[in-house]
Amino acid sequence: MNAKHVEGPPVTEHDLTQVIAARLNARLKHEKNALGHLANFAGVDPELLSAIVGGRRAPSIDVLWQIANALDVPFGSLIATPRRGGASVIRKSDANVLSSSDGAFKSRALMAFGDKPRVEIYELTVAAGHIESSQAHAPGTSENILVVRGTLEIVAGREPAYLLNAGDAIHFDADVPHSYRALGDDDALAHLLMSYDDIRD
Structure with a gap:
């Protein structure tokens, strides 16, 4: 039996900003002063958060x-294409890409978001010489990274730095601060599989 393939129109950068805003609004609508509480807890400037929730500004990946x-929700629940039917196509041309504030680190969602997300897949691009630091994710979160192109240095918690070349992979606990750095003269390209242990849907 052939699975039914369902494909919608391409998602533009403007659309992604609106998707993020709508999903954040859905999370916040039942709590009084939710915006203020979230800004304080997340360590995000209230005016910036208000602009993101209002769909007036696209957030950087770090924010x-x-x-x-x-x-305490999966990152993909805020950006990924919703699952429709038996299959969802994620086109390279779709603008489901988020960047760091300086544009040197980019993450593209490669999965559709379903009802019980426990695994997320991303394509990471790290500019040559750039180091991207990430705060600790939810307890029990782990990352598998496969380097497709270039050389990537991974540091997780107090572990020593791990050097990965094209074709190398690493699995590490991501519930500690960690970082990615592209070594050499070329950008690094990698595929990231993120697994959650226990996080709200």
């Missing part, structure tokens, strides 16, 4: 991670 961690 959205802070928000997701504060809400």
